[in-house]
Every structure is written in structure tokens, then in C-alpha cells.
Amino acid sequence: MGFYIVSLSSKVITYKGLLNSPQVRKFFADLRSPLYQTSFAIFHQRFATNTFPDWMRAQPFRMLAHNGEINTIRGNRNSMRAREFSKHHGIWGDRYEDVRPIIQEDMSDSASFDNCLQIMTVAGRPVAQGVAIMMPPAWEEDRHMDKSVRDFYKHHAVMMEPWDGPAAIVFSDGRFVGASLDRNGLRPARYKVYSDGTVVLASEVGLIPQIEDSVVRSGRLGPGKMLLIDMEEHKLLEDDEVKRSMAAVADYSSWCDKHIHDLSKFVRGPLAATGYTVDEQLITHLRVAHGYDLDEESMVIQPMLETGKEGVGSMGDDTPLAILSRRPRLLYTYFKQLFAQVTNPAIDSLRERTVMSLKMALGGRLGIFSGLVQSHDFLALESPLLLDAEFEAVLQIPFLKDNILTLDTTFEVESGPAGLEAALVRLRDEVRQVLKKRSLKLVVLSDTRVNSARAAIPALLATGAVHSELVQLGKRMECDILVDTAEARDVHQIACLIGFGANAVYPRLALNIVRKIVVDSGSEELANSLWMWKRLSTIIVLRSMPDC
16 A cells, blocks of 8 residues: 655645545535634646546645646656765765655656655755756747856756656745746646735636735746745745846856866867768678668658658558567667657647757766755767767867776677677676776767677667666766667667667767768768758657657
8 A cells, every 4th residue: 555645844734635626625624714824825626637546646745736747757757766876965964865765656747746846945955946947948049048047057957857848836835835837838827916915826717716806917927937925025026036046046157167068169070971981881781780771761861861851751650569570670669659649739840949958968967965066077968969070079078088988889699699688797797897996977888899790789778778787886977878879870769769878879870871872962062961960860859759
């Protein structure tokens, strides 16, 4: 039987149950008492559409009520699980074991969000700051945002990954009561301020009966915006004021300027398809080794290069599910059902360009229980998909290169399935042994030794093995994974690698095939379009990211 503590606070009492709204007052007798007073109330009623009704999962939770869903929930939970093994204990010190598990098992996405927000708040962060870090606005492309606010988010982006919605959150720690929308802004949140100081915010305009006092202000929350009420100071704080106060806590701009370095500043070679030779014999051999189909070049890679668009067909996909197929299939094909088929509501191209980001950082993560760290450098990537010159530059970054471990992800063909298993064990052992001697910031998984005698460990399998080993060693938040592989060539495969642990991918053979197409075409315009192929591919990767 499950066990869940509804609330254990001197400031907030949570009432919940499998009840209709008229039943709440009848069930809880104290709510009928004239002596019972409160300065605020958060009320949530929703009939679940994707879970079976359950008392523990009923809302509100300890600190929030949530309308919508967290589409990145499995990845968020996995990252929080990795932090349970982290050495950054902050205020918890030797008692860190007592807070595990941070995210309670078998709960809803809303409950998991509540777990994370609660532990950050108990650890000393203001509740509004915790919400802002977990559910940031689309700061990356917002040129109108104040630089200090943008750098606040830039700093915390190397601390915690976003919990992306669509979501509307109403939250409180007892003193502050607030509401916030995620960066998509696809859930309604309208509010009214009355002359007597009453503030009503709801997902539906007519949810609360009309109050007799006159309305002095009304509005709605926009994407990434926040509304906050200070119950002690009796102040209503709107988004700009809340965000500016957060940004003023520390000099985030100076920290970002000093410690976050753009990869573009280190790239020396050309990003276009010119300046590199094409070894057609090697391409042919690697295609065979990694199971390329004959039509992948013409139907997958070439359309993106030539038109800047994803290739489409009119006949659909009648390929059998991998588990039912009689042909050997790449490991990626077993994970197609992890990908969201639709968004709710649909995302148009303009909103996608505005609110979605592919920025990544290499160099680990800041501890969520730590303050402003002064000695941790990060490498900022515009995209997790690396071109040749970018990959070469990463390996020479001054603050990374002495803390990089390159692992060979191949094994002897003659050893068969047993050799594959032994190779996975070897990968984990090598990581463990190296970390006993020195620190690591980046593990590079490379299958460059593939030949007639050596086969590649499936890149997805190698990535998952190293990722889980780093988690168990408590080093995953300090060390990132870069996959250098000839195997990955379409957006589903690259997205799988990122979803299951990779922070960046260098699709070596796919890039060589692109160069071959350019050389064969003799087109100067096409030669300079490799950057377009990268941009399009990574946009599609973002659309296709698995919930993992």
C-alpha cells in the first residue's frame, strides 16, 4: 500500500480527496467552522484523462496545483535521480541520505514537480525562484529581456534542465502565493484584482462567483510569465518586478561572462562542406558495417541538404514494428513509441522558433543545493549536433581537454554476443577506474575503430551503459557524454542518443555522406549549406525528442 504525507507544515494545510467540489466542505468539518480563517486558498478540480483516479495523486499537492502536463517528465525524473548520487549536498551535509528519493516513485508528473520544488525550497531557495528555475521562459531568443534577467536564466540553465509543459502552476510556501505559465503559454490563467485587495486567478473566467467590489485591474499570464503576492507585505508583484528581484540577488552577468564560453569562439575550421576530402571507399565500408539502407541517402539526408526541409512521402510507413520484424533492426527502432506523436495543442512553426531551444552545455552541472559557483567553466553549444570542425574544437577546449576520456566502443567480431556483453562491462570498468584516479568532465564514446574484424557496440547501448555507470558513481552531474559515431544518421536516432544520456552527437558518417553529395553535385551553393542541414536536423531532433 502506498504512503503519502499530504502536508506537514506550520504555514500551509492541504486538503485533498476523491471528491466533487460541493463535497469538499461537507467532508472537512473545519472548513464549515466560522472560526476558521485563511489569507489565501488554492483550489484544484480536475478529472484525470490519462491516469486512473487515485487519492495520493489528487491535487493540490504540498506546494502547488498544476493544470496541464510535463512532457519532459521521464527525463526530469532521471536527472533528479542522478542528483541523488551527487556529491553536492549543500545544507543537507551528512543528512543527504535522508532526502532520498527526491522524487517519490509511482506518482504523477504534477507530484514529481511538487517534490522537486519542495526540496529546493526547503534547501533555502525562495519558492518563486524555484519555479523560475524549473519552468523558465523562452529567454534564449528574447532580445527584449533585460540582460541581468537573461543571465539569471543562463546561469541556472547549467544547473537544472527545464520541466517543460504545457503547464500552468499555482504555488505557495505560506508567505508567497503565485502563478506561472511555462514557455509555451498554452494553458489559460486569467486574474482580477478587486478594490478590497482580493485577487482571483483561475483557468476559467467564470469559475469564481462575481465579487461585489469593483475590479481595479485584470489581465492574463503570458508565456513564461509569473504573478506573485507577498502575504506579509500585502503586495502584488508582476512578472518584471519578480524577475528583476531574482536577478539582483547576485552578479549573474559577470559569472556568465567569465564561466560560460561559446563553442564558436574555439572553432578554427570551416563549417561548410568545403575543405574536406571524401574517402568514398571508407564511406562504402562504413555503410555496410552500420547497416545503412540504400534509400537513406536519397530519402533522408539529401532532401534536408537540398531543400532545408524534412523529406516526406505519400505512402506512409508500412515497416513492421522492430519487435515483430524478421530482419535485423537497429536498436533505435525499438524506441519509436517513446516519441510524442502530437502536441496538445499543436505547435505552429512561428511559436516553435520563438519558444524552443537546442542550446546545450558541456562540462557538467552546478549543484542545485549550491550557491553561485566561481570556478566551474562550461562550454555552450548552439545545438547538440556537432559538425567536424566543432567536434575537433571541443577536444581542444583548454578547460576540458585534460579531463576528457575517450572510450573505444568496438569489440572483436569473432567474440560474438558474449564479446558485446564483455565490451559493455569494459566500458563501465574503464570509466570507474579512471574516476578513481582523476576527475572527468567529458566522456567521448567513439566507434572509429570499426573494420572487418571489429564491430561497433550499438551507440545507444554504449551511451546508456556509461550514463548509468556515471549515475551510480555520483558523477553524472559532473561529467557529460559526447557520442562520436558513424551509426546515427537520422533525426530519430540522434534524438534517441540525446534522450538516453548523450549531451552532444557527432554523426561522422552522415556528415561524410553530405560531403559526398556536395562533391558529386559540384554546386557551390550546396557546398555552403551544411550549416542548414545541421540546423534543420536539430530542429527536427527537438520536435522528436523522446520522453526519456
